[in-house]
Amino acid sequence: MKGLIRKSLDLCYGWLEKSPLKPLKPLLNAADGFFFRGAEVTEAAPHLRDGINLKRMFIFVVFAAMPSALAGIYLFGWRALWVILISYVVGLGLEVVFAAVRKEEISEGAFVTCILFPLTLPPNIPLWMVGVGIFMGILFGKEVFGGTGHNIFNPALVSRIFLYICFPAVMTGNWIRPMEGWGGFIKYSGDLLSGETLISASLPQAGDAVTAATPLTDFKATGELAPLWDLFWGNVSGSLGETSAILILLGGLFLIITRIADWRIPLSYIGSFVIFAFIFHGINPEKFAPVGFQLLSGGLLFGAFFMATDPVSGPFTKGGRWFFGIICGLLTVLIRGVSGYAEGVMFAILFMNIFSSLIDELVLSYRYKEFRR
Amino acid sequence: MKERLMIAAVLLLVSIASALSLAAINNVSFPVIQRNQERQFKVALLKALEIPFDSEMPEKAYNIQIEEKSTEEGTLYLTHEDNQKDLPVTGVAFMLKGAGFWGPLSLIVGLDPADMSIRGLEIFEQEETPGLGARIEEKAFRDQFKGKQIEKKIIVQIKGAATGPNDVSAITGATITSKTLEKIINETSRPYIEAMRSLNNG
């Protein structure tokens, strides 16, 4: 197996050198780098290096998101698989193009973006929209800033907010109820919606899917609360990967144990969210739902564990991370309660992304004040 | 000193020239602009009351068919049977104003005085998000209001289908604009309805 891949790669290298397809070399390099670790050795002290590398870090985030992705497929039909697949094809394709143009190596960051983004989408989103979203998100969220490591915003959330603003009817107005029995592993839910639908009453219904509002939209419109047990297991309508609290927690814990995500951000985010939700619910229970319901519904857990912990777009100092999480929690409570939007996680995180370098600068200027003479 | 005088003189001359030319242009264009604005309002009003008119000259239909009636609460626009002012009123229209998502939102509501149901709804002025909130201008949405009872609360349903007798389906994704519209209709139409009552009684 190993030898076969090595041989075929070497063959391709030799063949590519002569062929007019030479610009595709980054792709081959990426494949080579995927299968085989680099041969570089340390050049100066320290002579030993940590075993960790970005490839492993990023692939572990994908592993952590796997339970949620599988839950999405189970709950909302295996059409979800298409959504994820399209996201990967378009996102990685764009990454390859930029790597070829910039003559850089392909960075593995897109692997993470391309799995997190589809998990934040409504299950019955038109497939072409997934492609448009990930394209715009990676282009404007990452590549225009210079690629992985230079982006200001979380590219997965940029993709989502692009769709959210462009196609609000699709992104907020139509959801399907989770499936029963064997669920989505054997069932496929059709496209619920074509671009034309103007008024929600006229939504055509297709396949086995039944329309339903998300628990948060429900609360906003009618004040009804979904049962906590359903929210915990994920038996509610919502985005592909956000409904099952238990599986998100599982993935999140995995990220924290492996030290990929800093535990401070989820803890401060969820902690401050719980505290503020409790306070505001006490003040105005009509607008602010009870804490337990709010905690388990919507994208809070997914955002706190997978989106806010993105190291590139968040602050890197410890104090900054605490602050980041706390303000994110407060903003989420406020946006959910006071604004016209039912959900506020995405806005809160993107909003705080803007300030993360400022927060870091403040923390560092305090920490190193002895050096500022 | 001389330089300063020069500056003052040039500034004065330029300003005068500018002011004079603007005044001249304004003189010419002012009546046209005013007529445009009035025509816009009159067209909306005629549409709300479902009165047919010649789109080239809406003033004609307006002058014949509409009676403006100032009351303490505001101006009511009435139409009468056979366009005779002594005959019973067949339609009433009035303008409602409120704050929309981005800017002011005003609309004209036409009523059938017999059962107080809505005859027509016209959006006169709005600055909502194009393609989203601005779709309240679309006919399919406005037509939903026809026949609804203005005295009862009109509910713009955000979630799911409109089922109740006085329910209207919201525009998907434009929750805020839809709810604002509902609020404006339900909250600001009260005085006009009172005025209509007193009109009928009197």
Place this chain on the structure above:
Amino acid sequence: MFSASKSMVKRGYNFGNLQGANFSGTVETLPLPDKVIIPLKQGFSAETQCLVKKGDKVRRGQIIGRDDHTYSSPVHASINGVVEHFETFMEGHEPHFGVVIRREHGDERGFAPIPGAGSPDKTREDISEILYLAGVTALGSTGIPSFHHTSDIDLKDVKALVVNGLSAEPFSLPRELLLSGKIKEFTTGLHLLMKLFDLSENIHVALNKEATVVKELGNALKKNITLHTFENRYPLDMDEVVTEITTGKKVPDGGTPSEVGVVVVGIEEILHVYDAVVLGKPLIDKIISLGGPGFKNNKLLIVAVGTPIEWAILGNIEEGMEERILVGGAMRGKPVEIAAHPVERHFSSLTILEENREREFLYFLKPGFSVLSYSREFLSAFFKKTVRKAQTNIQGESRPCIFCSYCEDICPRRLVPHVYSKMVAFGLAEEAIKYGMEACIECGLCSFACPSKIPLLENIMKGKKELEKRGRWSHPIGLQKLEVEGKL
């Protein structure tokens, strides 16, 4: 100055059970080589005047280089033989002058004793003179002060003495092993030094927590000596750090402990003090450790000073590998360019790593039982007992920084290496001073932990050099400082 002494004990990194780090307590003696190269400048010492001519017969222990007028300590011949010729060799960019001596007789271990030595009951002046003549004063990072010019600190300025018994750097000399069976010698040597420094308090001994001799030593030490034990975390064994965690005194940024009146000596140096004063033996034999995966057996070795490195490691190297020979441990060791380079008297360990250029298949999916890693993404993090592989492969690909802040977490000084690295890359080294770059002690953990494989330490050092060039910051230490002050 930047205070972080408390957090420093908790930070850093424990390298755990490294492959090829299992030293046995026994000490072997290397046969004397056919010829030795004795550099006239070894350890903390300026170049000494050569006292021998070509063809001179020299005795083991005879002083062949001495200069009482500069900051230096005498240099001795380490074998009985004839001065064959003189040789200039490069160490870094500096030319060094060495005396080549050819051995004439067999493996003769006898030596010319230091005059006046032979018993522990000596006056301060006597101790100073004996240590100077024995060349022991050239040991330690800034030398051991005496009544001669031997250190950048004056004898009267010494306020504290720290004995560094830690060895957390991979493959560095396992100091606690030196103590087994030598407690008495150690305490005697320590008291000699205390007498020399005229200290009766502020004496600290630092030792690894797990060391077997902790209890024994604790019983042997008098009350005025404080024994500290620490976990085996790199870089606690660096002189600057050990000073801060034992005495609580802040070493100036980029400076040495001597600047705050602290002398730091290793356990091996105390033993040399004992050898010199009680046995009268000059510094001609040195205990060094041979460690790393490149050696068949890791061991402690007594080597005559001046023995070529190739002689010292001969017969102990694993065959058939591309090796990297380092003087010092695996983190801060200096690569040896010429194998004929002599073992100098301040060397304490030789490390051989394998140049690992293997392209492992699907490396990023391996469970990783034997991977050395700061993060917990490998199973080795959960199995403390497994043996970790020491590799020179960077085990990944160079990528842009993703602000994971591993370098910040692991930094013993709570600095932000990735920020400095970026600033230096943008030519803003001045700006990096405002974020504490000068407090860096160059332990190299940031480069070690970086998942993007950025050479952070290299970049920081580049930045410091740039700043020095521009005259914005300089903190010369040791001999360099003396040179700047015009004393050398």
Place this chain on the structure above:
Amino acid sequence: MAEATEKGFRLLTRGLIKDNPTFRMVLGICSTLAVSNRMTNSLAMSLGTTFVIVSSSLSVSLLRNYIPKRVRMAVYTVIIATFVVCVDLYLKAFYPLISKQIGPYVGLIITNCIIMGRCESFASGNKPGPSILDGLGVGMGYSFSLILISAIREPLGFGTMMGYQVLGSWWTPWILMVMPPGAFLVLGLYIWVLRTIYPEKK
């Protein structure tokens, strides 16, 4: 003569791409972002702005020897404002629908840096002829960029072109393209492409 023609031609065309005020100098962005979501609005805005640039360039050029240096900015502003108000009134009188959509931004032509920039850097030191050509060139450049941007934004945002449906009913409008942030994205892409083709001289 040929030389003069050539020079005039250069003046006229350099604003199109090489010195395009929007793409190259990133001037006059406010109105560009605001009105370029429909082609008709873009055209109206382009014509209005070009008219103001040309006529204020001409006026400034004519008056260049009489305007005192110290108050030149004030005088330019008065001149520009006069023409802007003319355009505004004209649109209000004869194109009320367009005026309603781009109304506030017509007034903001006054603050468009392109115009002030041309007056200051070119017209104040050149004869009326070249000044007109220069103003026309820059105005064309501005119009060109506006049209290019709206050529993307209108189909994507509304599915229409000049108000006519060009994309079928299957098309889902991209609301972001209707809103000013969409113009940012499109403008950024154009600048990117242009700077890649014509790299900046150093």
